[in-house]
Amino acid sequence: MYFRTVSGAAVAAALLVPGQLAAEEFSIWVRSDGSEFMPKLVEAYNARGEHKADLQIVPVNELVQKYAIASAGGSAPDALSLDLIYTPAFAEQGQLRDLTEFAKSLPYFDSLSKAHLSVGTVDGKIYGLPFSGDASLLLWNKDLYERAGLDPEDGPSSWAEIQEDAKAIAALDDETYGFYFSGNCGGCNIFTFAPLIWASDGEVLSEDGKKAMLDSPKAVEAIDFYRGMVADGLVPAGSQTDNGANFFAAFANGNIGISPSGSFAIGALNNQYPDLNYGVTFIPGQEEGNWSSFAGGDNIVISAGTDEGKIPAIQDFIEFAYSPEGQTILAQNGAMPVRGDIAEEALAGLDERYLISAEAMANGRTPYTVVFNDLINSSNGPWVTTLNRAFFASSEEDMRQAVGDGQAQMQSVIDAAY
Template identity: 70%
Template structure:
């Protein structure tokens, strides 16, 4: 607000300055999976900002329930880094703050991970912003490729090539297998199997999550691709009961030729198995297209967070999106979520991360407010259906997928 003052016969105009922004401290939660990078980002932000974040690391398996209880009881943190698949549920329940205007005002908004934003958006309002990322990729053992007479620098780009390469590697001996996947792990298979179906033109849900599309020609072909490799002994028998404990470990042992995995495997293999020679490529569809699951976290703000905290929270988000923040993220093993500076953020790191980051450009994340019940639950229709189909007979696949789709749709309808 401006006003005029008369001083010494001169009329002077003065302008009232805006009130200074007060330094604020906000509470921030992150699941333990983010403990490799979040403490470093918080420390760097606190060192250079007038504001500060107070970090609490929560065990990964406990965060979602703990946050739900805290939100209901009025003790939620001001902000948290949330597994992106849960954003639709908390956003639809009114437990998250609308960040639409802030997000769309960011100069680099269009370069933020579209998959993260797709599940961070509920009824055209943005409740979750991309924070950390992990893409799904295909990895292969180059030493086994050499032993099998395959070119160690050429990845399979179709299902037929995966099968061909797996057969050649499997022929090396009884203790060597061509392919591996965790057959009883819902999260593992949505992360690595579903992108191969997406790349072949299939879907799992409608875009708004209201319809299950489990039983499709593309899904049937994908299931049959895996099922046939299991039946022909190209996959170890133990995969049938693997709930995820060997999702990474099986390949790391050195006797698996090919496996779908995640970008996280690059850092883990380099650190824990430095002598393992491996390649990283895209997850292919049946005929050569490729896709990826976009995993990681969205940054969300609790609906009850005081307005006074928002300048500090917004400053933290912008720091995390800066080149310094994205480099800290990458150094901690997560992929950048800004495509326009991804290569700069990854500079000096293993070059295989570049492909993994590029996979995010074609990454997808299924939108469902009941994702946990459908996909992550050990007794949910996703993994129980796939397990029956992967390890059953060819003539049972169609009926099994149709039953699984009906179970999925029932859960979706009951939630609406």
């Protein structure tokens, strides 16, 4: 039997209200991307006075390594708001607590983000629960559409429409371009380019993450679609070397007609560029009417070594985050709600374009792989180096050669993990 030493004051406090657990303090980390919503959520939770969450914000580029080192050294935080794509790796390494029983006891479990749960589940057990959301979307500049003689209220709904609209906008003048993407950013392109493939019934990885599918027909067609827009001069030259630094800023400058982005851009554009007249729609497939989205954000996890006595408090915090109050705090501070049944309620009073983002995330996807960083996010990884080479290839033959080489490199990285 497991015994935990508590102070006399804690025992007395527990005895004051029969059946009530003594207050617990637990540590929780979040990457700096969550520095807007997380402190407010924690502040509201702590104000209730039942338990206390001790928050630490970790720079986004340091969190994964820092958590891995802390876990190995026995100093991991009790809980962590983790970029959802890394959940499989930490779960398979035995560093996360099994949350299956708790998760399935939640009356709204079936309303939680399916994409988050798809990467939070390993071998049938749930190790990560949806916490904060973001979804990839397509933005278009309504003023440029109007100048080009296009309907400013009708965003593109197929690859062909993207290309046609981009050509019309690029023809306006030498300083205006039809389309933009960060051509040397792996994370940006899994977030915004992969949905073009998914929406066309193609794949990037197999469902279990053990097979690369970059050379599948629809993936190759999507790559050639981007290459065609580059070849037609619809994309500014700076796209080729952009490692993500201009992922948001390029469209915000007002001389780009269409650009894939994320729901985070809605708040950022409204706050920083209030005069920019833009629309938001889904990232379309090759055929009109089909669309997809990358469901991003964080899963909340509990470290495997967390003191058993702290688990009820952490679960209480998770349930607070799922409450209408918690989901509203998230929505009002830049994170999409992850409970679909109350998403509209949580977004009430905010920019209506967030509703499109909520729908995108609810029907979005997240690729499962235990080597996401080496495969996708690394600046020297096979995903980004292949796409950059293929997007800016001078011929279809060179593009196909790049894809073939990249497919082999991606599969090699995956095979090394198993």
